[in-house]
Amino acid sequence: MSFSILLFSCVEDVNISFEEVYISSENRIEINIPKAKGNKTIVEVINTDIETAVARELYIGSADSESPKTINESINLFNEEFHVFKTDFPESEQIWEAQIDGEVLFQSPEIISVSITSYVNTGGAHGILNITFLNFESTTGKQIPNKNLFTDSDSLKEIVKKHVIEATRKKDIVFEPENFQLPQNIGYTEDGVIFLYNTFQIGPYSSGIIEFTIPFEEIKSYLVFNSTN
Structure with missing residues (x-):
């Protein structure tokens, strides 16, 4: 009985919720993603993994290079690459853009599922649409x-x-x-x-x-x- 009470108490103490974070920058970069709130130890793990996933989606560098870990780093690199493009092709009217949206698909005392949808267009025949799912343990924040x-x-x-x-x-x-x-x-x-x-x-x-x-x-x-x- 005492073990059951302890387990129930731990689940209740987790109490993770989400708020929406909006980030924008030049070159039509718009990012809307969920940010976990609650138990500091747990939400730091979840938010770090979400940020890494978003940074990876926005990264347009070489596949052989390590992608940035933070959203600000990836935004700066994106803008730098665009300025290089404009320097090399000053007459081009091509507009670069990136739209990234995150959504909490499901949340229970055991599992949290998050979807990251990205659309990035850097001047090709068409932009690249990609969807990534992230699953987290609700009690630890660790990715599954x-x-x-x-x-x-x-x-x-x-x-x-x-x-x-x-x-x-x-x-x-x-x-x-x-x-x-x-x-x-x-x-x-x-x-x-x-x-x-x-x-x-x-x-x-x-x-x-x-x-x-x-x-x-x-x-x-x-x-x-x-x-x-």
């Missing part, structure tokens, strides 16, 4: 690797594969089951677990993003974290 979300990833893959086949069929995409992998982006929502493949991860650019939600009831036996919020 996808492999730790499920008790049996191999069996789960067979269920997810059926949904991928249906999603690609609707978009008339040639799907190769023998090369199937779970997506990099998996998160909790109110309706179930969402699985998302960004552009090019399954089909060509024209196919866009492929996503679908599997109800908790369908895969509850594979879930490590409780879906009750």
Whole structure:
């Protein structure tokens, strides 16, 4: 009994909430992201990981170079690259822009799922749209690797594969089951677990993003974290 009371007390003490943070800069940079509030030890871990993810999305340097860790660093680098571009091509009317939006998809005493959607255009034929899911332990703030979300990833893959086949069929995409992998982006929502493949991860650019939600009831036996919020 005493252990149960202690556990309940710890969960209550976590009490993590979120507020929206807006950041803007030249070159049409706009960032709207959630910022965790509450237990200092926990929220520092969550906010650091969210900031790192946003900084990585805004970074346009070499893939071989280490991306900046803070949003301000990434904004400064973005603007510096634009000024270099304008120096090299002064007659160009190309406008650079970046829009990054964050959203808390799901929150329970066990897990918090956050989505980061970014659109960055630096003058190509089209901008780059990318979505990233981050999952955190509510009691520690530590990020949860996808492999730790499920008790049996191999069996789960067979269920997810059926949904991928249906999603690609609707978009008339040639799907190769023998090369199937779970997506990099998996998160909790109110309706179930969402699985998302960004552009090019399954089909060509024209196919866009492929996503679908599997109800908790369908895969509850594979879930490590409780879906009750």
